[in-house]
Amino acid sequence: xxxxxxxxxxxxxxxxxxxxxxxxxxxxxxxxxxxxxxxxxxxxxxxxxxxxxxxxxxxxxxxxxxxxxxxxxxxxxxxxxxxxxxxxxxxxxxxxxxxxxxxxxxxxxxxxxxxxxxxxxxxxxxxxxxxxxxxxxxxxxxxxxxxxxxxxxxxx
Amino acid sequence: xxxxxxxxxxxxxxxxxxxxxxxxxxxxxxxxxxxxxxxxxxxxxxxxxxxxxxxxxxxxxxxxxxxxxxxxxxxxxxxxxxxxxxxxxxxxxxxxxxxxxxxxxxxxxxxxxxxxxxxxxxxxxxxxxxxxxxxxxxxxxxxxxxxxxxxxxxxxxxxxxxxxxxxxxxxxxxxxxxxxxxxxxxxxxxxxxxxxxxxxxxxxxxxxxxxxxxxxxxxxxxxxxxxxxxxxxxxxxxxxxxxxxxxxxxxxxxxxxxxxxxxxxxxxxxxxxxxxxxxxxxxxxxxxxxxxxxxxxxxxxxxxxxxxxxxxxxxxxxxxxxxxxxxxxxxxxxxxxxxxxxxxxxxxxxxxxxxxxxxxxxxxxxxxxxxxxxxxxxxxxxxxxxxxxxxxxxxxxxxxxxxxxxxxxxxxxxxxxxxxxxxxxxxxxxxxxxxxxxxxxxxxxxxxxxxxxxxxxxxxxxxxxxxxxxxxxxxxxxxxxxxxxxxxxxxxxxxxxxxxxxxxxxxxxxxxxxxxxxxxxxxxxxxxxxxxxxxxxxxxxxxxxxxxxxxxxxxxxxxxxxxxxxxxxxxxxxxxxxxxxxxxxxxxxxxxxxxxxxxxxxxxxxxxxx
Numbered sequence: 217x218x219x220x221x222x223x224x225x226x227x228x229x230x231x232x233x234x235x236x237x238x239x240x241x242x243x244x245x246x247x248x249x250x251x252x253x254x255x256x257x258x259x260x261x262x263x264x265x266x267x268x269x270x271x272x273x274x275x276x277x278x279x280x281x282x283x284x285x286x287x288x289x290x291x292x293x294x295x296x297x298x299x300x301x302x303x304x305x306x307x308x309x310x311x312x313x314x315x316x317x318x319x320x321x322x323x324x325x326x327x328x329x330x331x332x333x334x335x336x337x338x339x340x341x342x343x344x345x346x347x348x349x350x351x352x353x354x355x356x357x358x359x360x361x362x363x364x365x366x367x368x369x370x371x372x
Numbered sequence: 373x374x375x376x377x378x379x380x381x382x383x384x385x386x387x388x389x390x391x392x393x394x395x396x397x398x399x400x401x402x403x404x405x406x407x408x409x410x411x412x413x414x415x416x417x418x419x420x421x422x423x424x425x426x427x428x429x430x431x432x433x434x435x436x437x438x439x440x441x442x443x444x445x446x447x448x449x450x451x452x453x454x455x456x457x458x459x460x461x462x463x464x465x466x467x468x469x470x471x472x473x474x475x476x477x478x479x480x481x482x483x484x485x486x487x488x489x490x491x492x493x494x495x496x497x498x499x500x501x502x503x504x505x506x507x508x509x510x511x512x513x514x515x516x517x518x519x520x521x522x523x524x525x526x527x528x529x530x531x532x533x534x535x536x537x538x539x540x541x542x543x544x545x546x547x548x549x550x551x552x553x554x555x556x557x558x559x560x561x562x563x564x565x566x567x568x569x570x571x572x573x574x575x576x577x578x579x580x581x582x583x584x585x586x587x588x589x590x591x592x593x594x595x596x597x598x599x600x601x602x603x604x605x606x607x608x609x610x611x612x613x614x615x616x617x618x619x620x621x622x623x624x625x626x627x628x629x630x631x632x633x634x635x636x637x638x639x640x641x642x643x644x645x646x647x648x649x650x651x652x653x654x655x656x657x658x659x660x661x662x663x664x665x666x667x668x669x670x671x672x673x674x675x676x677x678x679x680x681x682x683x684x685x686x687x688x689x690x691x692x693x694x695x696x697x698x699x700x701x702x703x704x705x706x707x708x709x710x711x712x713x714x715x716x717x718x719x720x721x722x723x724x725x726x727x728x729x730x731x732x733x734x735x736x737x738x739x740x741x742x743x744x745x746x747x748x749x750x751x752x753x754x755x756x757x758x759x760x761x762x763x764x765x766x767x768x769x770x771x772x773x774x775x776x777x778x779x780x781x782x783x784x785x786x787x788x789x790x791x792x793x794x795x796x797x798x799x800x801x802x803x804x805x806x807x808x809x810x811x812x813x814x815x816x817x818x819x820x821x822x823x824x825x826x827x828x829x830x831x832x833x834x835x836x837x838x839x840x841x842x843x844x845x846x847x848x849x850x851x852x853x854x855x856x857x858x859x860x861x862x863x864x865x866x867x868x869x870x871x872x873x874x875x876x877x878x879x880x881x882x883x884x885x886x887x888x889x890x891x892x893x894x895x896x897x898x899x900x901x902x903x904x905x906x907x908x909x910x911x912x913x914x915x916x917x918x919x920x921x922x923x924x925x926x927x928x929x930x931x932x933x934x935x936x937x938x939x940x941x942x943x944x945x946x947x948x949x950x951x952x953x954x955x956x957x958x959x960x961x962x963x964x965x966x967x968x969x970x971x972x973x974x975x976x977x978x979x980x981x982x
Contacts, residue, residue, distance in 0.1 A: 218581060237415040237424045238584070238591050239526075239550060239908055253908070256583045257590050260713040261425035275716060278582030281621045282720035288712060292506070299506050301708050305719045313705055317507040320481030326511075328518045329401040340806075343756055345798050346402035351472035353437040359468045361444070366460060366759050366978040370956045 218255030218278065219264055225272035226250050232264035232273060266292040266299075294322040375553040375831070377823075382408040382521070383808045384801070385560035387529050387545055387599065389413035390421020391509075391790045392779025393566030394516035395473070395797025396804075400564075401519035404805040409520050412527040412545065412558060414567075414911070415591065417513040421568060422589055422742075422780075423790050426506040428709035429627060430484075431789035433474050433501045434467055438492050441499070443467035447980050449499065450787040453667050454612070455660055455937050455950065457958060458746055459784025460980050461753035461762050466788055470795045474501070477791070480511050497631035499787070502702075506709055512794065526550045528911045529595065530830050532563060532603040532775065533823075535816035540604065542774040543818040546826045550911045555827055559818050561811060562774045562804040565599055566797055568592035569740025569747070569780035572860060573923045574613075575868035575875065576736045578621065579861075585713050587616045587623040587735045591915075594739070596748065596781040598918035601925055604965045605770040606750040608783035608958050608975070610922075611929035613737035614745035615878065615941050617672055619688070620731040624714025626688065628706045633693040637675075637732065639683040649674040656939055657950040668744040672734055672940030676877065686732045690725035700726060736874050737867075737942065739926055741780040742793050745941075747926075748783030750960050750975070751776075754799070759978045766807050768800035771962075774807055774816075776800040784958065833913040837903030853903030856912035859895065863920055866891045871927050872942040881945040885931040892924050921963075925970075929959050932972040 219241070221232075226249040232241040233250060240254040241264050250273070252258060265273045277286060285306040292299045297318045303311045318325075329346065342358075349357045384400050386393045389411045400409045413420055434441045446467040451458045478484050483504040485494035493501040517523055528547045535543035544560040571588040584590045601607060618626060629635045639645045646666075653661045653670055661670055675686055694700045703725060707715045717723075723730055741748035749770045753762045768776045778800045779793035788796060833856075840852040848855055854862075867873055870888030872880040880888075899917055904910040935951035936944050957974035964971075 218584070235416050235419050237420050237589065239415065239911060242908070255581050258584045259425070259589050259591070260585065260716065261419070261589070262712050263419040263424060275712075277716045277720040278578065278580070278585060278621075278713075280578050280580040280582040282582075282717055284720070286716060286719035288708075288716050288719060290708075290712075299708075301715075303704070303715055303719050305722050305724070307722050309722075309724070311704060313701065313708060315504045315506065315705055315709065316483045317504065318481035318511065319478075319483050322481075323514060325479065325481045326515050326518055329398070330405065330519075332402070334405050335403060340403060343754060345469055345472060345795075345802060346399055347476060348469070348472050351475050352469075353471070353475060359436070359443055361464060361757055361980070363757055363759060365980055366757070367981050368759075368976045368978055370456070370952045 218258040219252045219273050219275050221250045222272050225270045231267045235263045235267045265290055375555055377555045380558045382410040382560050384409045384562050384804050385558045386411045386564045386566055388567035389417035391423055391793040392797040394512045395794035396564045396566055396778055396801040397516040397520040399798035400801035403802050411520050411523045412529050413525050414528050416525045418510045423509045426709050427508050428706045429496050429500045429502050430791045431500045432470055432792040434471050436471050452663050453744055454786050455667055457977050458786050461758040462785045465754045466792045466795050470791050473795045474791050482511055496628050527556050528914055530914045531826050532599050533818045536819055537817040540772055542772055543816040548830055550907050553907050557823055561808045564776040564800045564804055565781040566778045567595035569596050570594035570922050573867050573919050574736040574873040575864035588738045593915035594919045594922035597922040600749045600770055601921055601963050603772050605772045606960050606962045607925055608750040608960050610747045610925045611933050612745050612747050613739050615672055615737050616735040617675055619714050620733040622714030622717040624707050624711045633699050635688050635690050635693050637686050637688055639678055640685055645678040646674040649677050669938040669940035687729040688732055689729050691729055694726040741782055742788045746784050746786035748781050749777045751782055767803040776804050833902045833904035834910055837905050853901050856909055856916045859902055859916045862895055867923055878942045879945050885927055888927050928961055928970045933959055
């Protein structure tokens with residue numbers, strides 16, 4: 217389902233251009249609105265659909281194998297922490313789904329490592345990564361194994 | 373030239389801001405508080421890499437806190453699935469750290485499902501846990517953004533730069549901004565390649581409007597391989613391409629269906645078929661067919677044989693499981709969370725898996741390093757566990773000094789998936805910080821001459837197009853240039869027909885591979901004449917060049933390994949059996965950056981002894 221843009225809804229804000237991983241959402245120079253310039257390089261990832269503040273972007277299944285008359289619509293709401301989907305089959309049946317996208321207030325839960333105390337020399341020279349061993353949540357620290365346990369040959 | 377040059381001098385440059393690159397940027401800050409850490413990303417790190425769309429499962433989690441699995445168990449699992457061959461030191465090292473990454477993801481807000489009875493993470497299978505991961509990538513990207521000094525989005529990195537003060541040492545990277553066209557020169561003391569593996573090197577099943585609906589993202593353009601190869605780094609297991617058994621047309625994932633929903637496969641006549649091919653497969657691979665779980669490639673093999681015998685298509689039996697409303701919801705949300713396209717295919721074709729058993733297919737081959745395959749750069753392991761042949765000073769450092777890798781870029785580390793790729797980025801970053809500190813008095817030199825040489829190469833497709841465009845009235849046919857899409861389709865056709873793609877049922881042999889190499893050589897000559905009409909096409913031109921270099925490496929490796937190690941992924945018609953006597957080894961290649969000549973060698977496989 218390559219994406220397409222509804223002429224009357226798009227205001228040319230460019231959010232889709234900023235987010236598209238495939239660099240295929242561009243602003244049309246004549247209409248000053250977004251369009252998919254390369255539908256055959258669209259992964260139908262929905263990044264642009266989710267990012268559009270005007271709900272102006274939709275997908276129509278790839279012409280090679282998807283008959284017309286279906287839709288898969290989405291609304292992603294960061295402040296609510298949810299994503300809602302509505303699937304409409306060609307024959308008119310509908311299914312809806314709602315899932316969480318985060319458990320924390322958006323953009324506030326992640327620490328700045330630069331604000332933490334710097335690591336000790338001992339930690340620098342160990343095999344530990346940041347927040348280890350605590351973040352492993354196991355007794356006895358980071359697992360290790362003797363070099364002698366690795367042997368050459370066709371056996372295991 | 374109308375574009376300006378932007379210089380960035382940094383200590384650590386991360387190329388590619390996917391899961392591996394974000395892990396690297398995050399971790400580098402912890403160990404390198406006073407270092408300048410920079411990320412260069414082709415798209416926008418909020419939605420880039422293979423996890424851009426989201427994921428519904430984290431496929432690599434030990435669960436050591438609950439005694440579920442230990443790192444050794446994961447090593448055994450990964451090597452078994454890859455028919456005996458992975459870098460077990462790298463696999464062990466990733467596995468012992470991966471749980472801490474997953475625990476951080478949960479703290480950062482990633483919704484991980486819990487088993488209501490045990491309170492533990494909800495298991496999909498032995499290694500997989502289930503998540504509501506639509507925002508997996510934006511969450512992880514935030515961690516990277518809060519750590520890095522600067523993130524450059526929309527930079528297509530075309531080449532690594534070499535230090536001219538020391539032989540075989542990295543000096544940074546160069547590329548262009550796909551919006552402004554400016555040349556970006558990154559001079560760095562260490563570089564971590566976190567770029568993507570390769571979709572679109574083999575012809576996809578869908579070649580029309582749907583050609584973008586590949587299993588792996590179409591923006592995974594093999595930069596993970598081309599960048600190190602062009603810098604002269606050694607590569608390993610590049611022949612080990614992967615073929616995926618997936619829902620037809622949309623390539624929707626089957627993991628949750630098999631493992632959690634307990635759906636199963638049958639042929640067109642409702643028969644179980646895998647057991648029928650047991651003796652036949654045993655003839656080819658010996659006792660590997662008796663291993664549990666059955667290696668992914670061997671299950672593919674039974675699928676292919678059954679279809680070739682005229683009893684296709686293969687169906688997934690969903691109609692039983694989907695009577696349970698909870699399982700039905702999981703089945704749909706699984707797609708919506710990571711492969712929306714499959715939901716669209718089913719909606720458009722009125723396939724409701726509650727009433728219809730959907731078709732499965734086998735995909736075109738992909739080259740990548742983080743799923744059930746392990747192509748990538750030959751890299752050092754950690755000092756505390758790696759055998760001597762696998763250790764040269766810094767964990768995850770390639771054979772070019774100061775050049776590190778994570779995710780798809782790292783060879784020999786199968787089954788890392790998203791969490792393992794992030795973890796590999798962390799491991800590479802800690803080692804890169806150490807490398808920078810150890811070489812603090814040893815500055816790198818990148819001369820203007822080196823930059824100028826690359827600059828001319830980078831913009832050549834734009835100039836070439838400009839010169840010859842007005843020779844023709846209009847349209848896409850010129851006697852003097854080909855467009856990136858033309859070159860891509862030629863590449864896909866060569867790889868498909870000569871190197872074992874879908875149209876030949878994944879079959880190749882020495883004569884075919886040698887012909888394929890010759891055609892790839894000529895394609896590379898023609899790519900000197902690729903034309904780009906704008907910056908977007910310039911990005912496509914460089915993605916294509918990366919894909920072609922990686923494809924040459926894949927073909928060289930496929931030619932070198934004279935056996936059929938992974939039936940179901942590809943077949944060497946001239947050596948149809950697995951050959952442990954001669955080929956229980958890792959293949960390692962190097963392309964001489966000056967001459968373009970390849971050398972290949974065997975490297976030992978070290979196994980963890982029970």
